[in-house]
Amino acid sequence: xxxxxxxxxxxxxxxxxxxLAVRRAVFVDEQGFAAENEVDAFDPLSWHMVLWETxxxxxxxxxxxxxxxxxxxxxxxxxxxxxxxLGDLLMRLLLCxxxxxxxxxxxxxxxxxxxxxxxxxxxxxxxxxYEEEGxxxxxxxxKAGDIRLDHPCQNATPSSxxx
Numbered sequence: 311x312x313x314x315x316x317x318x319x320x321x322x323x324x325x326x327x328x329x330l331a332v333r334r335a336v337f338v339d340e341q342g343f344a345a346e347n348e349v350d351a352f353d354p355l356s357w358h359m360v361l362w363e364t365x366x367x368x369x370x371x372x373x374x375x376x377x378x379x380x381x382x383x384x385x386x387x388x389x390x391x392x393x394x395x396l397g398d399l400l401m402r403l404l405l406c407x408x409x410x411x412x413x414x415x416x417x418x419x420x421x422x423x424x425x426x427x428x429x430x431x432x433x434x435x436x437x438x439x440y441e442e443e444g445x446x447x448x449x450x451x452x453k454a455g456d457i458r459l460d461h462p463c464q465n466a467t468p469s470s471x472x473x
Contacts, residue, residue: 313363315396320358322374322465328367329358329384336386343443352376352383359403361396369396373404379451380408381413383419400433405457413454422446432456 320326330349336345356372371385382404387396408416420428422439425448433450440447 315399316362317399318362319407320360322355323356326353327356328360328362329370329372332360332370332388333384333386335388337384337437341445347443352381356383357407359400359407363391369400371400371404373407375411379415379417380411380413382408382416384472387417388446397427401428402459402468405431405459407460409454409457415451415453416457417451420450422448425450430458432458446462447451 320329322343334345334346338345338348351396352374352461355376356374358369358370358372361369362382367385371382373380373382373460375381381402385397385400387394387400416433417436418428418433419442420443425433425435428450432452434452436449437450440449
């Protein structure tokens with residue numbers, strides 16, 4: 311039986327503790343990135359989407375405006391919930407937020423192993439790859455007109471509910 315999925319936007323300046331819990335579990339505990347670098351200056355400026363199953367935060371990502379572009383970042387899904395379509399739902403919500411705010415460009419920093427995931431939404435590599443905290447990353451960009459949301463949702467069920 312699948313859990314009910316609820317999405318909640320956390321506005322800039324609001325409490326991001328649920329988002330941070332997911333980020334720490336994925337980026338710090340699982341992937342070994344430094345805990346002291348997980349919170350940055352963009353967190354208080356960002357809209358954070360947190361996906362919940364019942365009372366448990368299971369996925370998160372953020373979007374913010376900087377230097378003339380919308381930036382998506384800190385996209386992650388708890389290990390035991392990957393492959394269920396939550397990452398796809400999360401990206402669709404973040405991209406729709408950008409489009410709702412008249413985005414012309416959307417940029418992200420992808421871990422190299424996740425580039426294929428982002429490419430299906432229209433993101434293309436920009437510039438050279440670079441190392442950040444021991445992980446290889448690639449800047450990726452898409453123009454609003456190139457955003458692709460036409461592929462079917464992965465593992466979507468009619469019971470999904472977004473608040």
